[in-house]
Amino acid sequence: xxxxxxxxxxxxxxxxxxxxxxxxxxxxxxxxxxxxxxxxxxxxxxxxxxxxxxxxxxxxxxxxxxxxxxxxxxxxxxxxxxxxxxxxxxxxxxxxxxxxxxxxxxxxxxxxxxxxxxxxxxxxxxxxxxxxxxxxxxxxxxxxxxxxxxxxxxxxxxxxxxxxxxxxxxxxxxxxxxxxxxxxxxxxxxxxxxxxxxxxxxxxxxxxxxxxxxxxxxxxxxxxxxxxxxxxxxxxxxxxxxxxxxxxxxxxxxxxxxxxxxxxxxx
Numbered sequence: 664x665x666x667x668x669x670x671x672x673x674x675x676x677x678x679x680x681x682x683x684x685x686x687x688x689x690x691x692x693x694x695x696x697x698x699x700x701x702x703x704x705x706x707x708x709x710x711x712x713x714x715x716x717x718x719x720x721x722x723x724x725x726x727x728x729x730x731x732x733x734x735x736x737x738x739x740x741x742x743x744x745x746x747x748x749x750x751x752x753x754x755x756x757x758x759x760x761x762x763x764x765x766x767x768x769x770x771x772x773x774x775x776x777x778x779x780x781x782x783x784x785x786x787x788x789x790x791x792x793x794x795x796x797x798x799x800x801x802x803x804x805x806x807x808x809x810x811x812x813x814x815x816x817x818x819x820x821x822x823x824x825x826x827x828x829x830x831x832x833x834x835x836x837x838x839x840x841x842x843x844x845x846x847x848x849x850x851x852x853x854x855x856x857x858x859x860x861x862x863x864x865x866x867x868x869x870x871x872x873x874x875x876x877x878x879x880x881x882x883x884x885x886x887x888x889x890x891x892x893x894x895x896x897x898x899x900x901x902x903x904x905x906x907x908x909x910x911x912x913x914x915x916x917x918x919x920x921x922x923x924x925x926x927x928x929x930x
Contacts, residue, residue, distance in 0.1 A: 678741070680705040680833055680865040681726060686735035688721050695721045697888040698735070703867055704881060708859050711869040712876050712912065713885035719869040720758070722885070723835050726867070727755045740832055751779065754826030754834045758841065760818040761825065764811030768802055768821055769793060771810055775825045796824040799854060816843045823851075827858075834858065836868045840875065852878045873909035884912050891915040 681703035688696040695718045703709045711719050724730035725737060728745025737744040740752055762771050776789040797803045800820040805813065810821055819839060826834060836855075840848045852875070858864040859880075868879070876882055877896055884891045884899070892899055892915055896908050903911040 677705050679703055680740055681867070682736070682738045684736040686722075686725065686733065686737055688718075688725055688730055688734075689732045690721070695888050696725070696733075699888075699890050701883055701890050701893050703865065703883075705865050706859055706863040707880040708855050708866045708868060708878070709881045709883065710876050710879035711867060711883045711885060712873060712908070713869075713871065715871050717885050718888040719871075719885060720837055723755070723837050723867070723869060727753055727835055751829050752832045754829065754831035756819075756822050756826045756834070756836045756839055758837050760815075760822040762810040762818055762821045765809065767807050767809055768797070768813070768824075769806040771821060772796055772824055772828065776828050779829050792828050792830075796827045799827050799858075800824045801850065816847045819843065820851075830862065832863075832865060834864055834866045836866065838869050838871070840870065840872070848875075873907075873912060876908035882908065884908075884915060886916060886919070889919075891919060 679702040681701075683702075684700050686696055686699040687694065699722070711722065713719055721730055725733045726739055726744055728739075728749065733744075739746075739749055742749055763774070766774065772793040773789065776792050780789050780792070794803075797806055800823050802817065802820055802824065805817060810818060813821065823836070823839065826836075834855075840851055843851070855866050855868065856878075859866060868875075870876075879896065881893070881895055882899060883893045891912070892902075894902070899908060899911045900906065903914040905911045905914055
């Protein structure tokens with residue numbers, strides 16, 4: 664098992680990869696994100712933890728620039744979220760694998776590589792990028808298999824390989840380990856930490872599984888469209904006087920509910 668060193672503080676002179684101030688998102692007549700303010704450190708693995716339906720996917724879509732009706736300030740890699748210059752610098756993996764079932768794994772990667780690096784002159788670079796991405800997600804032995812015949816976990820790894828083709832500065836991963844077996848989950852988290860340590864990649868990984876919080880350098884704990892707390896796992900446990908991140912999260916939920924009840928009863 665890789666030593667994640669989750670409690671290590673990020674270098675103080677490094678600018679955050681993501682900064683949000685008063686970030687609000689509305690879908691229909693519902694406010695999904697409620698004035699969020701947070702930072703995501705560069706070159707680290709940050710976990711976005713919270714129950715299903717709390718707004719994690721909407722927040723990730725806002726960060727990659729695909730979410731409508733967003734107000735406030737959201738800076739990503741030094742530019743406003745959605746800026747055209749960010750497109751080649753961000754890899755985004757959605758919950759549903761984004762692959763073509765009637766193509767092989769390699770054909771899928773070849774296609775997306777041709778979008779990133781078009782033209783004959785880039786053919787050697789495309790081939791190298793595909794081979795590198797296949798190795799990153801441990802799929803060289805399945806390169807010639809049809810994507811539609813792969814297991815769910817393998818298809819998820821193909822989507823991750825697509826996101827890695829451009830060696831992005833920021834990887835945004837929406838619940839990438841849901842439904843995977845424990846061994847594959849461990850291997851993916853090892854990969855996430857290698858990307859941060861070896862390439863300086865910033866990763867924002869969402870999950871509703873609290874035990875994955877211990878695998879992150881830093882956490883954003885989210886509920887009902889709000890950030891309840893942010894910090895390292897050690898810091899959150901110490902501040903709440905608990906022994907696990909799950910207990911810390913429940914402590915924060917109870918405290919927020921108590922404050923809301925108090926406000927409702929005030930004259």
